[in-house]
Each structure stands twice: as structure tokens, then as C-alpha cells.
Amino acid sequence: MLTITAVNLLDPAEFTRVFGNAVEHAPSIAAVLARRRPLRDAQHLLAELYSVIDGLSDSDKVDILRRHPDLAGTLAEQGLLTAESTREQKAAGLDQLTEQQKYDLKRLNLSYRDKFGFPFVICARENRAVAILEGLTRRMINTPEKEVAVGLAEVKKIARLRVLDVVVA
Numbered sequence: 001m002l003t004i005t006a007v008n009l010l011d012p013a014e015f016t017r018v019f020g021n022a023v024e025h026a027p028s029i030a031a032v033l034a035r036r037r038p039l040r041d042a043q044h045l046l047a048e049l050y051s052v053i054d055g056l057s058d059s060d061k062v063d064i065l066r067r068h069p070d071l072a073g074t075l076a077e078q079g080l081l082t083a084e085s086t087r088e089q090k091a092a093g094l095d096q097l098t099e100q101q102k103y104d105l106k107r108l109n110l111s112y113r114d115k116f117g118f119p120f121v122i123c124a125r126e127n128r129a130v131a132i133l134e135g136l137t138r139r140m141i142n143t144p145e146k147e148v149a150v151g152l153a154e155v156k157k158i159a160r161l162r163v164l165d166v167v168v169a
């Protein structure tokens with residue numbers, strides 16, 4: 001764990017290494033966040049991180065969503081997820097789905113991606129498998145604008161938990 005003082009002292013490359021996956025596969029977000037230092041505490045770091053995300057253009061917001069792996073998708077099956085995603089998907093019980101649940105999740109993930117052009121994103125650590133399947137069905141009827149907003153709110157929840165794993169609160 002790092003204190004906020006230690007976070008403020010990291011050189012930019014090291015900062016980007018530590019926080020490059022706070023938002024999945026988005027070191028460019030970490031690089032912008034690095035320049036917002038000094039930070040007062042973990043809450044301040046999170047507030048700045050959210051403001052970097054909110055300041056993105058619409059197309060960069062969609063690009064952030066596209067960096068996320070499908071839940072219980074091919075990457076998960078092949079063991080190719082980031083360490084963070086692996087732990088989160090396990091926490092939601094996604095490594096213990098029944099064959100039927102696996103099939104349903106795959107099918108729903110595909111229809112979602114077909115409809116919106118980006119993957120379904122939800123904070124796995126705040127949900128169990130059944131809630132994720134329900135959420136997927138429920139959110140499928142939203143407009144693309146609404147889903148970009150909901151997806152980004154989930155990205156922030158994921159990032160918050162990832163940051164609090166690393167920075168002393």
C-alpha cells in the first residue's frame with residue numbers, strides 16, 4: 001500500500017505503471033492524473049480521476065469502454081485478463097457459472113456489443129453473477145447515450161476499488 005505522500009513522490013513513469021490499469025488498459029488516463037498532483041488524499045485522487053474521465057470527448061469515452069474485456073468471455077477462458085480483472089471476475093463468482101449461465105452471459109454480451117458497438121461494463125466486485133445477468137438484460141433496452149453514461153459510471157466504481165487497493169485511504 002502507498003501513502004498519498006509516496007504517491008505524490010512517484011516519478012511519472014512509475015505513477016503510470018502503478019495506476020495504468022485503474023481504468024482498464026488506460027495508461028493515458030494515469031498520465032493525465034499524474035500531472036494533477038500534489039494530491040491531498042485518496043478521495044482527492046479519486047475526485048481528480050473522475051474529472052479526467054468526465055473531461056474526455058464522447059469518442060474517447062466509448063474508447064475507454066472498448067478497453068474492457070467481456071465478463072466471463074474468451075479472454076477470461078484463456079487466462080488472458082489483467083490481474084485486476086481476474087480478481088474481480090472471481091469475486092463476482094464468474095469463474096463458477098453453470099453451463100447455462102455461461103451460455104446466457106455469452107449470448108447477452110454478444111447482443112449488447114452488437115447493439116451498442118462496445119462491451120457491457122459493470123463493476124463485478126459490487127455484483128454477483130445473477131445480478132450481472134439481470135443488469136445485462138435490463139440495460140439492453142437503453143439508448144446508446146444512456147449506456148455510455150451508465151458504463152462510465154461503472155468504470156468509475158471499478159477504478160475506485162482498484163485505487164483503494166493500492167492507496168491508503
Ligand SMILES: NC(=O)N[C@H]1NC(=O)NC1=O
Nearest residue numbers: 069085088121122123124
Ligand atoms: N466488462 C466488464 O465489465 N469488465 C470489467 N468489470 C470489472 O469489474 N472488471 C472488468 O474488467
